[in-house]
Amino acid sequence: MREETMKNGRTLLKYILYAVVLAVLAEFMMTLDYHSLLGAHGNSNQQLTLSMKDAELVNCEIxxxxxxxxxxxxxxxxxxxxQSVSSFQLGLKSLSSSVLDVRVYYAASGEEFSEEKSVEFSYYENQRFVTSAINGEVExxxxxxxxxxxxxxVFDELCLxxxxxxxxxxSFANLSGLRIFLYFIGIFLLFLAAQDxxxxxxxxxxxxxxxxxxxxAFCTILKLHGSSIGVLGELLTGRDVSRVWGTSRSIRTDEYVVFTEMALSQVRxxxxxxxxxxxxxxxxMFIVYGQPVLNLTTLFRPFSMGYILFGAERGLxxxxxxxxxICFLVSFEFGRIFTKDKRMLSTVYAFMISFAPVVQWWFSINExxxxxxxxxxxxxxxxxxxxxxxxxxxxxxxxxLVICAGGxxxxxxxxxxIPLFFVFLACALAMILEDRKRIHIKKQDVLLWGAGILVLAVSMVYIFSTSMDTITAEMNTVYPxxxxxAGSMGDFDRLFKSWSSWLxxxxxxxxxxxxxxxISLFPLGMVLSLIALVKSKKKDLWLIVLNVFNAFLILFFLFRMPDLIIKLSLLGHASYRLYNAIGLLNIILLLRxxxxxxxTAANFKLFLPVAIVTAIMSYWGNTASITPAFKVIIxxxxxxxxxLLLHFEKKEYQMAFAVLMISVNLVGGGLVNPVCSGLDNVYKLPVVQQIEKLNSQEEGMWVVTGDAFMYENLPTVVGAKTLNAVATYPDEKLWEDLGLSDQDQYWNRYAHVSVEIGDETKVGLGAADVLxxxxTAEKLKExxxxxxxxxxxxxxxxxxxQVGEANNFTIYKIA
Known part of the structure; x- marks a missing residue:
């Protein structure tokens, strides 16, 4: 026993050592600038290292x-x-802000410094050295x-x-310890998995x-999140200093311009x-975008409680x-129920839900x-x-159940x-029918459910009465x-988007x-379910119920329904997003x-023709947005x-199907959002630091002017009251005080408010959601x-x- 323990310990240490080495190597290879390395390798000029003792200081001091x-x-x-200089490396430490602008001028003998012979770049505080080329004679x-x-x-050195x-x-000085640690965790787990x-x-x-x-806990402690708020840093300084991996998505303005900045403003x-x-x-802040509020009703929004408990960065x-x-684990548990505890299929389902492209593209908005x-x-x-x-x-x-219903x-x-409710209703009905012999309603059940419904009702009455004015205002907007x-055949191609959305x-x-x-593989799940029902002697109640609901949702999606059905079902409020619910339902149908x-698939000869039709629809549908190369991939x-499905009875094909579906979802959804650590990309922006400093010295209301769609809420992240923060619902008092109360055809909407200081006061539309x-400056003062x-x-x-200037912004105070 002792010998076995020692052997396992040696194996574990070996894996740790290998993982450390490979993690460092991976980070080094990912961060290495190969073009500069080749230039350094081919450099025959003499290396020269300059320090502060070699420098003459102008307009600066130690x-x-x-x-x-x-x-x-x-x-x-x-x-x-x-001497002739091909390239240089500049090393700085302890920068006073997250980024400093640098320009290096070089001149030959007898020349004066000029912008024609200069190199400009930004130096970020998490860098140790920056390399740039000159390729010229330098005196x-x-x-x-x-x-x-x-x-x-702190000036480290300038190496020519x-x-x-x-x-x-x-280059080793520029490695990220956080990325190395994350690489190490992944590689170490791979070693453990490969062993047994x-x-x-x-x-x-x-x-x-x-x-x-x-x-x-790991992600919270390390402040890891997927917000694209680093786009602001990229626009203002040229770099997102908090991003560890991936790509920030500039199109997700409703996430990082509105939703995330609202949460940060709540913290402050x-x-x-x-x-x-x-x-x-x-x-x-509670009813529209579900922001963290110090109230018991936040139990219905438990994930926002992190801001209250841990602050801005760890809360995010x-x-x-x-x-x-939680989405992954809950999906896995639900998958175990409808797949009859087939763990491989349940795992596939968990990836198909939590990493679905639609989930990841909309991960932090609309809940x-x-x-x-x-x-x-x-x-x-x-x-x-x-x-x-x-x-x-x-x-x-x-x-x-009360928390789930309220949430x-x-x-x-x-x-x-509403459409997703129909999917869950179908699953609930299938479960009830399948478990009908188990269900025995007792007096205690009636009392428990009655108490639960009462608590839920009281909670909803409290919430909606508190926010009734907000709800009324929102329901009566011009936009949205x-x-x-009521359904449209013109949306037919949307049913096949699952084949392309991962791209x-x-x-x-x-x-x-x-x-x-x-990524539902529509309509293969529907076809396979019908085959299973035909081939099976014992009818599967899940497949029967799900197909009935699936047919109803598809018919509603494609055809104009009678007004009575539209009103009773409430699906008239669903919009074309109904196809996402159909996608979810077809995943459940497929895996069930x-x-x-x-x-099922191997015994069905018509499965191939259906697959061919699917290929044609997926290939030719959506021609406006899919390139020929992508059509070939589809x-x-x-x-x-x-x-794979035609040979699904073989274990190796089942495993291949699982690997394929997990991989496609990880590529199509897992790569959508970046991985970032902390909010230095916001809080260390010089303009944000100046806003905080000025507002702490003399608190006041701010207004953001000019073509500043991306920055209109920026002062709010440090708790500075902002006049034209995004209007999630119309503020009648503002427009009344502006003398524009009769212009409600413009301002009665969800809107980004673009402000210009001019000679008169007026309002118009820039877009459906842009005012x-x-x-006048006098009116702003009023x-x-x-x-x-x-x-x-x-x-x-x-x-x-003028009282400040940073990141191309100028800060003025109204006298």
Missing amino acids: KDGKVTAAGEDPQLIFKDIN SLRVDIGDQEGDSY NPHTLTYLKH FGRFCEMAFRYRWVIGAIVI SGFHWFSDVWGYTPSD AFYWSSRLV LVEMLIFGQLALIILYYYVRTDSLKRKCIMVVG YIMTLYPAWM GARTY WSFGDTGNPCEESDF SLAASEK LISVIGVTL KVEV LGVTYVLSLQDMEDTTGLE
């Missing part, structure tokens, strides 16, 4: 070991270099670092003509909830239901990681993830409720919540207003969010069919999936505005005094 700008245009001048160098008084840094070993040494895959899977299954909790303003920071009059990390992990979690969790609770006689467990389950209602996005959908994580289309869906009979996908407002944050030069505007 303070506490740092070079500090003492005025405008700070310079370091290096003379008597007198003297001038290095301008920073652009305003007070900018400071770095040779290969020097370049490699400096069966045992690894068994352990993962047994401790799945513990592992999930560890992953959430005290988690009030009605925020004094967001907009002119107190704005309802908790919000992203907990929803993904689609919450709908999937609460809907499936309610079904799981119902499943186990009829399998227990314990009163204590039933009490806990009823509490869980689902509070998503408040009818376009998804009341939506009605948009790396492909190009106009709006990938609207092109995304669950494969679980019910592994030989065609290959259809053929590949068809071959163009012109207002409204109580203190500061103006602008991308425009308004130095000559009467009544404005």
Whole structure:
């Protein structure tokens, strides 16, 4: 026994060592600039290293070991270099802000410094060295670092003509410890899985909830999240300093411009239901975008509680990681129910839901993830409720059902919540019919359910009465207003989007969010389910019920329904997003069919013609957004999936199908959002730091002017009240005080409010959700505005005094 323990210990240490080495190597290979490395290797010029003792200081001085700008245009001048320079490496430390602008001028003998012979770049605080090319004769160098008084840094060295070993040494200094750690975790787990895959899977299954909790804690502690808010840093400084992996999605403005910044503003303003920071009059933060509020009703939005418990950065990390992990685990548990505990298919289902392109493109907005979690969790609770006689467990389950019902209602996005409700209703009905012999209603059940319904009703009455004015205002807007959908054959091609929606994580289309869906392989699941019903002697109640609901939803999606059905079903509020619910239902149909009979596809001769029709529809549909190359990929996908399903009775084909579906979802959904750590990409922006400093010295209301669609909420992230923060519903008091109350055809809408300071006060439309407002400085002063944050030069505007400048923004104070 002792010998076995020692052997296992040695194996574990070996894996740790291998994982550390491979993790460092992976990070080094990923960050290495191969073009510069080749240049260093081919460099035959003499290497020269310059330090501060070689520099002449102009408009800057040494303070506490740092070079500090003492005025405008700070310079370091290096003379008597007198050699050919192919490239250089500049090393700085302890920057005074997250990014400093650098320009390096070089001049040959007898020449003066000029912009024609200069190199410009941004230096970020998480870098140690930056490499750039010169390729010319150099007698003297001038290095301008920073652009305003007070900018400071520690000058490490300036290496001219770095040779290969020097370049490699400096490259190691730029490695990310966080990425190395994450690589190490992944590689180490791969080693463990490879050693004994069966045992690894068994352990993962047994401790799945513990592992999930560890992953959430891990991400929260390391501040890992998937917000694209780093786009702001990229636009203002050229780089997202918080991004670890992946690509920020600039199209997700409703996430990082509105939703995430609203959450950050709540952290700074005290988690009030009605925020004094967001907009002119107190704005309802709970009912519209479901922001964290210090109130018991936040139990219906448990994932936002991270902001209250852990603050902004870790709250954001908790919000992203907990929803993904819980969605995955809940989907797995629900998959075990309808696949008859086929763990491989349940795992596939968990990936097909939590990493579905539609889920990831809409991950942090409109609460689609919450709908999937609460809907499936309610079904799981119902499943186990009829399998227990314990009163204590039933009490806990009823509490869980109340939270699920309340949480689902509070998503408040009818376009998804209503059609998805039909999917969950179909599953609930199938479960009830299958378990009808188990169901025995007792007096205690009636009392428990009655108490649960009462608590839910009281909670909803409290919430909706508190926000009744908000709800009334929102329901009576011009945009988005009341939506009605009655079906359209023109949307037929949307049913086949599952075959292409995985492409948009790396492909190009106009709006990938609207092109995304669950990768349901429609209509193969529907066909396989019908085959299973025909071939099976004992009719599968799940497949019967799901097909009935599937047929109804498809018919409603494609054809004009009678008004009575539209009103009774409420599906008129669904819009074309109904096809996403059809996609979810067809995933369940597909996997239930494969679980019910592994030989379903192999025994059905008409399956190939159906697959061919699917290929044609997927290939030719959506011609406007799919390139010929992508159409070929889709065609290959259809053929590949068809071959796997035709031979699904063989274990190796089942495993290949599982690997394929997991991989496609990880590519199509898992690569959508970036992986970032913390919010330095926001809080360390010089303009944000100036806003916070000024507002702390003299608190006041801000207005963002100019073409600043992306930045209109920026002051709110540090708790600065902002007049034209996004109007999630119309603020009648603002327009009344502006004297524009009769212009409600413009302002009565969800809107981004673009403000210009001019000679009169008027409002118009820039787009359906963009208001163009012109207002005088005097009127802004009357409204109580203190500061103006602008991308425009308004130095000559009467009544404005410049008090700050950063990131191309100028900050004015209204005199």
